[in-house]
Amino acid sequence: MASSEEEGSVEEKENAKKKTIGTLATAWLTFYNIAMTAGWLVLAIAMARFYIEKRTHKGLYRAIQKTLKLFQTFASFELVHCALGLVRTSVLVTGVQVSSRIFMVWLITNTIRQIQDEESVILFLVVWTVTEITRYSYYTFNLLNHLPYFIKWARYNLFIVLYPLGVAGELLTIYAALPYARRSGMYSLRLPNKYNISFDYYYSLFIVMCSYIPLFPQLYFHMLRQRRKVLHGEIIVEKDE
Numbered sequence: 001m002a003s004s005e006e007e008g009s010v011e012e013k014e015n016a017k018k019k020t021i022g023t024l025a026t027a028w029l030t031f032y033n034i035a036m037t038a039g040w041l042v043l044a045i046a047m048a049r050f051y052i053e054k055r056t057h058k059g060l061y062r063a064i065q066k067t068l069k070l071f072q073t074f075a076s077f078e079l080v081h082c083a084l085g086l087v088r089t090s091v092l093v094t095g096v097q098v099s100s101r102i103f104m105v106w107l108i109t110n111t112i113r114q115i116q117d118e119e120s121v122i123l124f125l126v127v128w129t130v131t132e133i134t135r136y137s138y139y140t141f142n143l144l145n146h147l148p149y150f151i152k153w154a155r156y157n158l159f160i161v162l163y164p165l166g167v168a169g170e171l172l173t174i175y176a177a178l179p180y181a182r183r184s185g186m187y188s189l190r191l192p193n194k195y196n197i198s199f200d201y202y203y204s205l206f207i208v209m210c211s212y213i214p215l216f217p218q219l220y221f222h223m224l225r226q227r228r229k230v231l232h233g234e235i236i237v238e239k240d241e
């Protein structure tokens with residue numbers, strides 16, 4: 001049987017280990033949030049400069065696409081953060097949010113070039129940019145324990161308008177992509193083939209569009225609950241999501 005002295009030192013070691021992990025996690029999250037805020041700020045400046053110089057939105061997506069793809073893909077780390085328990089967020093909610101963005105960037109706007117100049121693309125780009133600058137700066141200042149009230153206010157109020165606008169931009173963009181997806185037969189597998197399976201990207205886009213109906217309200221109500229908790233101090237018992 002271990003003596004009480006030995007037990008005490010095991011506990012001390014465990015506590016020290018937890019503290020080190022906590023410090024490392026905070027350092028990583030601070031670095032990550034600063035990098036993401038900077039990335040989205042660079043995007044905002046690039047978009048504003050493009051529009052001021054060219055006076056048109058045509059060609060804007062092509063001009064900023066590398067930065068967008070880099071930082072939106074980097075957002076996949078958010079799934080790792082909640083899976084590892086570094087942040088108190090549901091993997092499911094984050095998964096839906098991140099995967100829909102990755103899908104929009106890589107499988108819609110990046111691959112279907114003909115739609116890159118659509119106004120709806122600019123709509124979701126502007127909305128995402130405002131959202132992410134606010135969100136990542138909120139996380140950064142929160143971690144540093146110096147959160148200005150206007151950032152807190154913006155984080156938990158702007159989404160009320162920005163979320164529906166972003167969703168509208170995304171849905172209109174997928175809708176604009178439909179004819180090109182149908183004509184090109186891209187990412188589709190027709191029968192007969194050696195795997196004996198068929199997949200139609202065009203129809204799967206309809207499924208994605210329909211999936212916004214049950215999934216978007218979940219995200220929106222999740223944010224409304226967060227808003228009540230953070231701005232009005234309501235204690236909310238979250239069900240396992």
Ligand SMILES: CCCCCCCCCCCCC[C@@H](O)CC(=O)SCCNC(=O)CCNC(=O)[C@H](O)C(C)(C)COP(=O)(O)OP(=O)(O)OC[C@H]1O[C@@H](n2cnc3c(N)ncnc32)[C@H](O)[C@@H]1OP(=O)(O)O
Binds near residue numbers: 081093128163
């Ligand atoms: C394969 C094809 C799939 C297709 C699926 C199609 C269906 C799609 C339907 C959904 C459509 C979504 C569309 C969307 O892209 C449109 C837009 O985004 S429009 C723009 C407006 N959007 C927003 O405002 C929401 C932005 N997103 C988020 O806020 C988050 O992603 C979300 C997961 C929704 C919510 O975040 P969270 O639950 O984390 O809320 P909090 O910010 O309050 O954080 C909770 C606590 O965790 C701490 N935290 C979280 N992340 C960090 C971090 N990076 N660093 C440090 N701390 C972090 C946070 O501080 C909170 O801690 P505490 O409670 O202690 O204060």
